[in-house]
Amino acid sequence: MKAFIAKHIYQYRGTRIRYDSRHLLRRVGISLFIPAFFIAFVLGLWVVRILPTYPFPWHSVTFSANGWDELQRYLQAIQYMRMLYILIGSVIFAVVCLFLCKIVFFERYLFMKQRQMIATFIIDRGLFDMEMVQKEKEKMWDFSLSNQANAHKTVTKERITYFPKIYYEVTKDKLIRIRFPLDGRKYQDTFLTFAKTLEKTLYCDLDKVIDEEGFICYQFIYGISRDRLTIQDLVSKAGKLPLMKRVIWDFDKLPHMLISGGTGAGKSIFILSIIKGLLNGACQKEDMKICDPKNADLADLEGIFPSVYSQKNGILMATRLFKEEMLARSGEMKQMENYRTGNNYRALGLRPQFLIMDELASFIEMLDMRDKSEYISNLKQIVMLGRQAGFFLIVGLQRPDTEYLGGGIRDQFNFRVALGSNSEIGYRMMFGDVDKQFGFKTVKGFGYVDAGKGVISEFYSPYVNPEYDFLAEFESIA
Incomplete structure (x- = not known):
């Protein structure tokens, strides 16, 4: 029934933004100020005695000298x-009331302000049609002695003939959706390229672009930093690991994660957080092979996890074994009684397996031509064939050059995170040629993410208290 109503009768798309919306905050402010002022004024007259105390006989007043x-x-x-x-x-009371209303209803104030900004945005760029209309108006007072024609005057007024049907909607989970019409008018191509400009204008982050019949819908998140999770919030379930409130790594559908970032960007802490999240639900320690060629933070997990490697031969062996186990599981899955074509590992009750590699570029630099060829071949087979069997890669490096991730390997990493400050070339290597204006915020764990939505969004890695002890936490997990 709901679908029938939406298709044939009425579909709610949000609040219509009109030409008058350019003064929305002023109109709302006046409508709140005037009642507050008169209430305070009447109460003041009632409490404070202003008029004389003796009665004045208005009914007997005669305008004589007395x-x-x-x-x-x-x-x-x-x-x-x-x-x-x-x-x-x-006046002070009314102003204070306005200020308190802004504080108490700040979200509503913010959403009204954004609607006003969009209306101003459209009007300033002339994305609407207006014509001049002349009307004859009778003069109220005409003292001329000439003919009757002089009793009329011509008034020229502006009339809007077309203002685009723009809708502003706030969903239950505080997502902002702005719909622009695809009505074939001359402004349509402009509306299709608004995303980057609106991001900066509204101080929002583009979350998704939705194609609808007759409309292009831009979905934004305001204050995306508020979506940041803590290390305690990371719990993997049903092939998914939430990394922010609205950013979820669905490794069953978006296999393999690529993490880039310079020194001090927080890659290692982020990888440790992912390991902690995977242990909270999806995996056990024996389901992970951890490689750290720099013998740094991840290498400290040796003795806590059964498969931790920091030497060249150990890393080569771990990658080869991971590939062989993947191929072996693929064959075993087809022999299971409950196997059906298209079933993945989870449908058969198997746990996911992860090969976690930090500083991949540094490791490849250590290898000779023979070892490098074999190693990259193993990686390529894992990224190509690992999804259905449940074998996934998590790779961290400073910059994903094709020298290290060539042969189509980089394209198979479906979930990508760039932490810290990267160069334009680095962002292009990570995300390709996208219409995104990248910036940098001095917040530990800040970056950008491609979460399979078709857009690049701001990202904040899970917050980890400086006093948090990963080693003690991992030791406490059986």
Whole structure:
């Protein structure tokens, strides 16, 4: 029934943004200020005595000399200073009420402000049609002695003939959706390229672009930093690991994660956080092979996890074994009684397996031509064939050059995170040629993510308290 109503009768798309929306905050402010002022003023007159205490017989007033004297005495007895104080107090009260309303209903204020900004945005760029209309208007007072024609004057007014049907919607989970019409008008191509400009104008982050019948819908997140999770919030379930409130690594559908970032960008802490999240639900320690050629943070997990490698031969062996186990599982899955074509590892009750590699580029630099060829071949087979069997790669490096991730390997990493400050070339290597204006914020764990939505969004890695002890936490997990 709901689908029938939406298709044939009415479909809610949000609040319509009109030409008058350019003064939305002013109109709302005046509509709140005036009642607050009059309430305060009336209460002030009721509490503070301003008029004279003696009765004045208005019904018997005659404008004689005595009557005028009586009226003058009455006007002189009014407490004008008190009335002035009440007026000033009423204005202050109304202003304070407006300020408190802005604080209490800040989200509504913010959404109204954004609607006003969009209306101003459209009007300033002239993305609407207007014509001049001339009307004859009768003069109210005409003292001329000429013919009747002079009793009329011509008035020229502006009339809007077309203003685009733009809708502004806030969903239940505080996503902002702005719909622009695809009506074939001359402004349509402009509306199709608004995403990057609106991001900066509204201080939002583009989450998704939705194609609808007759509309292009841009979905934004305001204050995306508020979506940041903590290390305690990371729990993997049903092939998914939430990394932010609205950023979820669905490794069953988006296999293999690529993490880039320079020294001090927080790659190692982020990888440790992912390991902690995977252990909370999806995996056990024996399901992970951890490689750290720099013998740094991940190498400290040796003795806690059964498969931790920091030497060249150990890493080569771990990668080869991971590939062989993947191929062996692929064959075993087809022999299971409950196997059906298209079933993946989870449908058969198997756990995912992860090969975690930090500083991949540094490791490849250590290898000779023979070992490098074999190693890259193993990686290629894993990224190509690992999804259905449940074998996944998590790779960290400073920059994903094709020298290290060539042969189509880089394209198979479906979930990508760039932490810290990267160069334009680095972002292009990570995300390709995208219409995104990258910036940098001095927040530990800040970066950008491609989460399979078709757009690049701001990203904040899970917050880890400086006093948090990963080693003690991992040791406590059986």
